Amino acid sequence: MTAAARPAPDKSFVTVGRVVKPHGIRGEFSMRLYADSPSLFDEVDRVFLDMGGRRPKRYTVAKWRMHKGLVLVTLEGVDDRTAAESLRGADVQVRKRDLPPPDEDEVYLHELEGCDVVLPDGAPLGVLTGFIETPQQDTWSITTPEGRELLLPAVPEFVLDIDLDDKRIVVDPPEGLADVCTD
Known part of the structure; x- marks a missing residue:
């Protein structure tokens, strides 16, 4: 079983993490990941950030890496600390249809x-x-x-x-x- 995601309010999206805080000055931010593995971003390069109350905004993942138990993410168009700070608390979502298929003995939590x-x-x-x-x-x-x-x-x-x-x-x-x- 994989803990790949929580259901999002829009049932076509799955929340896979939450923006914690900016990291550095070049737009990178730390994210608490709800998925079992950050390698999800090797297969899903498009994410949607839900700030609550508005339609989620689409971003392309430029790069990601692990750091002290959190995932550090850089998104195209988020170029400085101020921009990354504005994303604090956002839910990071992916479209269900973009998720890679789970392994044979695994399921996504949102399916349950x-x-x-x-x-x-x-x-x-x-x-x-x-x-x-x-x-x-x-x-x-x-x-x-x-x-x-x-x-x-x-x-x-x-x-x-x-x-x-x-x-x-x-x-x-x-x-x-x-x-x-x-x-």
Whole structure:
């Protein structure tokens, strides 16, 4: 499974990161990446920056590199620190259609949102409605039929099967976890 992206408000885009701050004086900025690998920018050279409230603006990635756990990005047309500063806090998005296909045993997180989540016996647990990404593991937010939130660590021991065609995920949560939301 890959943590390649969060869904963006416009469903034709996927948010892959967020601009943190300028880096240097030549327009480079640091970005917190939500994707598993920055090599995404080797295959996707066009990004859209969403500043909120406006239509995302298109940019071409001139270059990128890793630095202290963040991705440093230079975009064409962003030539100085002031221009990079104006992008602080922007969501970095790509069009879904521009994403490289995932490996055979991987899926993009945005493809899972809205899937029905069921227990091994087929009993409904809820609907996958969000994600919490941490360095240790992803955690899925599942909304139960009663409207409660269940947080499930998205690890192989608990996620048994993902069927994107049927929009169905089979999970076997740790003992007692599902009971917390049904009591």
